[in-house]
Amino acid sequence: MVDDATATYIVENQRCFEDFQQVASQLAGLLVLAAAGSKEATPDHPALLSARELFREADQSLRSARPTQRARKHHEHVAKAAAMIGAALQQTEGAFDLDRILTPLRAGYTELERAADALPGFEKVSYERACCGQSRTREFGADEGVRPTRPLRRPAQ
Amino acid sequence: MTAYSLWVMEYAAVPNYPLSGLVYGMHNQGTRKLPYCYIVIKGQGQIAMVDVGYNHKAHGEVLANTYGVRGWHSPREVLGEIGIAPGDISTVFITHAHFDHMGNIEDFPNATFYLEERELTKWVWTMSLPRRFRWLMLGIDPADIMRAVDLARQGRLVCVDGDRENVLPGVDLHAAFDTHTWGSMYVTVRNDLAANSQSSWGFCGDLAYTQENLRGNDPNDPEYIPVGLATGSQFNLIMTTEEMVKSVGGDVTRVVPPHEERLKDLFPSRITKLGLRITELALAEGEKSQVK
Numbered sequence: 001m002v003d004d005a006t007a008t009y010i011v012e013n014q015r016c017f018e019d020f021q022q023v024a025s026q027l028a029g030l031l032v033l034a035a036a037g038s039k040e041a042t043p044d045h046p047a048l049l050s051a052r053e054l055f056r057e058a059d060q061s062l063r064s065a066r067p068t069q070r071a072r073k074h075h076e077h078v079a080k081a082a083a084m085i086g087a088a089l090q091q092t093e094g095a096f097d098l099d100r101i102l103t104p105l106r107a108g109y110t111e112l113e114r115a116a117d118a119l120p121g122f123e124k125v126s127y128e129r130a131c132c133g134q135s136r137t138r139e140f141g142a143d144e145g146v147r148p149t150r151p152l153r154r155p156a157q
Numbered sequence: 158m159t160a161y162s163l164w165v166m167e168y169a170a171v172p173n174y175p176l177s178g179l180v181y182g183m184h185n186q187g188t189r190k191l192p193y194c195y196i197v198i199k200g201q202g203q204i205a206m207v208d209v210g211y212n213h214k215a216h217g218e219v220l221a222n223t224y225g226v227r228g229w230h231s232p233r234e235v236l237g238e239i240g241i242a243p244g245d246i247s248t249v250f251i252t253h254a255h256f257d258h259m260g261n262i263e264d265f266p267n268a269t270f271y272l273e274e275r276e277l278t279k280w281v282w283t284m285s286l287p288r289r290f291r292w293l294m295l296g297i298d299p300a301d302i303m304r305a306v307d308l309a310r311q312g313r314l315v316c317v318d319g320d321r322e323n324v325l326p327g328v329d330l331h332a333a334f335d336t337h338t339w340g341s342m343y344v345t346v347r348n349d350l351a352a353n354s355q356s357s358w359g360f361c362g363d364l365a366y367t368q369e370n371l372r373g374n375d376p377n378d379p380e381y382i383p384v385g386l387a388t389g390s391q392f393n394l395i396m397t398t399e400e401m402v403k404s405v406g407g408d409v410t411r412v413v414p415p416h417e418e419r420l421k422d423l424f425p426s427r428i429t430k431l432g433l434r435i436t437e438l439a440l441a442e443g444e445k446s447q448v449k
Contacts, residue, residue: 019288021299022284022288024299024303025284025294025297025299025302026281026284026285028299028302028303028305028306029277029280029281029284029302030281031306032277032281032302032305032306032309032314033277033278033281035306035309035310035314036274036277036309036314036316037316038274038277038278038316040278040281045281045285046282046285047281047282047284047285049285050284050285050286051285098306098310102306105303106303109299109300109303113300124298124299124300
């Protein structure tokens, strides 16, 4: 169980955590292509451009986070992850040296895993959208035939 | 002749999985046990696998507590039941990059991994899309991508571009693009090693979850019904199913879905002391049965 303030922190910072995860994935994906000799691994790959933009947004969001005492450890790990992933991103400017990118990237991803372990609400993989995710409703006793429907709302502009 | 012994090795299971997730459109039809399995192919001086399962250290607790996955055991324990150690595996064919199929690559230190290049390139492309497209990233674990970098650098990741014959003698890889995932593949084993084999097997990954995907609900009037989850198209899934069935000479029981609990009704099997099932599809010349 977490207190209300920490619950608010979790809700407000899930997006930031997921964005750092996404940046790490984008970079790692490019490294796999490069290491496997794919011709698609180029410094102007859209994933790299997207990673830089997303990193800027996530880093800004991280700076405005207000962790509670309970969330402090989590926040420290995310901050370390951001520093490492940022360092990895910097190494992509210029020659694509795998070692120089991979070392901080791996360290950054490890920090994200530690952050996920430090506080509930931050998943390493989005299981809900994976094959196994569909078993969740049954496991919690809901009947898929009589799930209540939500009223339709216009999306926020 | 029978060139390879073939086993389906269960390593975990979901006891109650909604049928609608397995067979398109089968809503409100109840649940079924969903075993998680990988395939062992042993013969011709080699031991290969189709898929390697997921990594319990990374995923086990969440999967067990939230999604009801039960009974996970390591490859050392699972393969040990048939006298094989993970270090004995020389070749692994990854049907697709979901974490429950490629999430345990680090447990196979001597294996070379085959994966469709399109599976990688399309995942990377997908990652560059805005957040609202994140459904397309389903089932991908960033840590697996990180581990794949190491594999590639060690020269143990072979990116396949389309079909490839005789990766091992009689073992062929078939691209199934834009089906369950962007770059899925299925594996056929021509177990008599003949070009026009009379003894072929198809290992389909998640291109089919159950026999219903391969022959519908009425045995007297078979039809193909796609799986309940696809990044690509159901049209492609159905056409690939036709290819797979043809590749095994029309006998749908020779297309082996690793999530099909009822393989035990078709082939000899046993439950191990860990509570996991081993199903024996074929035995190579001189090989001892592991289920009797």
